Amino acid sequence: MPASPLAIADYRKFWVARCASVFATSGMVVVLGYQLYDVARGTYGMSIKAAAFQLGLLGLVQFLPQILLAPVAGVIADRFDRRNITALATALDVLVALALTLITALGTLSLPFLFTLAALHGAIRAFIGPAQSSIAPNIVPAALMPRAIAISAMSWQVGSIGGPALAGVMFALNPALPYGVATVLLVIAATAIIRIRPVPPPSGNAHVHPLRQMLDGLAYVWKDRFLLGCVTLDLFAVLLGGASALLPVYARDILMWNGHAVGSFGLGLMRAMPSLGASAIGLVIARRPIENDVGARMLMSVAVFGAATAAFGISRNFVLSLGLLALLGAADMVSVFIRSTLVQLHTPDAVRGRVSSISGLAISASNELGEMESGLAAALLGAAGAVVFGGLGAIAVTLIWTWAFPELRRARTFATTYAEPENTLKEQAT
Template identity: 70%
Template structure:
């Protein structure tokens, strides 16, 4: 008598899926490594500009803006290509090889710091290479989750992904700041090891062949199709551009080295690299707390309106940080910045993934990633220019006001956003 095999139990959590666990660990290690590396790179660049090149505070702050531009240019130029690569090849291999490139950059920074060979041209060049690695990591890694997680678990997966991101964003800068106090090269050696582990986990995920037909279409046509898809879908266009313009105006993180070295003090002394690491971690603390709540109780109703409210909260706390002269109050304001941003990121990421068909998901993810990176890196450029004109405090406060203004404009310009009630998917996710 033959007994029929019982069907495999349907997972109730993304973490019950082995490939998702590998994906989560890879993402966590990567964020810890790169967030710490980038923060220390910015601090060293500002310090080298002030100490070795004799620049004023305004001139060195402008260099931080140029650093953001150096990371953004590769993203701007290569994003269409990265999206096509993510849709034409095994996304696991694309993400893993790109993480290996980031590992090489961390190793170069470790050696240059260890040997005292740092210079502004070298730091700018390695920042541009990091931007190149990120442009391929983003769409490939983001597109993996919908291929290994059932659609009904995607909101939970997005929240848990965000926990990996935000926990890494908390731990990375804080750990890097402490390691930097021991020796300036230690953060980069640590990042090198973590990125190696991240790549190992990504390569451990099962093969993910590209969607049928994507290898047969001409790459230029695929680029055009991806751009056209987002442009003609007002819902996706509103989601992508909201983040672009809100964070472009409201980004304060680029100027944190200025606050740490020359503005905020504790007991009469500048908070320095240790204080910078904690400041850079605080948005992640606020975001991680919100992500933890969302992983247990995901937002389910009136998602579009809540996304807009999250962006407005982000702008309000940005203003509070800019105007604060107390270090501990500044830390609290930065936590609020991260909390507001997390609400927006969770909702927007879930909506974009579930409202995009799989055969263009890599390209849409790359365009969304370009908007996020543009808002971050060009936001750093905007902050550097504004700081040169208004001072660091005025630049941050002005940016927070701008983020709130963008939210108000998008509320009326894209009614599709505020009218989004649930995360109901329009397309198959795998």
């Protein structure tokens, strides 16, 4: 047994691919949101509220392809080599990054162009998510999975810190530069993932009709209250509490530094701060993984996330706002680590791709639909009101889920036992 997942060569390649991919896409998303808001305000002459609503639409157009394709993507991840799926989808994302590089360099930006490329990016991520997240349990021993998930989450946070921060700096130097760098990083990610040894698809799935597989995957999560509680907690808490969609509004029109709006550079810092806070906690978790009272800690971390979000909405001090963003990122990291570990360790490999696609869909829904909710709320309440409302909503969700899913608060360790539902997938495997 290796002492660490990083002692496994395939896991190192997986980590590099994940880090490069997140570094690229997180920077792309930040620049894309800022460009869309700036084009709406400048080229189209929209008001702050109307331009903020466009940011909500941006989240919606990224989410719709994912909700349509997630069931298909989950089945594909359970029927084919997950490396090939991830590498091919990442190669398609390279084309999206190239297109954004060209239209930015040529100065042909428009809302239809930006919305179309955002939708394509969302469709591609629908296939990358379940396939990529299902690779780790195939290359890492079960005993090392909690630490592997913590280190994998760290790769996500490292990319999320460097991507937005450097994208903001590069955008100030040359607006097309962040997309060019993202193109190179996505090529690196695709190359690293395809160099992992082949990951054969789980046995017992090839003879099952794909539609039946989709339905069985949904039924598995629906019947398992433990998994259902884990997945939906993140869905509704971040759906209400996510403030990231409105950060361009804060950067351009609300937060000031030396009498001037903090601009794209400030936006890059704000987008990076949640990941910085998450990384600080992630380093601790990677060295000393959480092992006790995992359910209660997950619920508490979501409540802290909501409180920090509400406080950020009120703050007008740029330094304080950065600190609050770091705090909510740290709380989110604890929640993500515990939830991801519970989901991965409580899901059979035969259905892991489909469960991962559902979990990924919930994450996308919480992010992209959260952006839509933030845009709508900002149109009605203003940006600050929308953020405060969302943070308080996340706290309310935590209280409701604590009562509605007692299985979560009773989870003491990752080896928690619970009533496992009967499922046709297990019958097919036998």
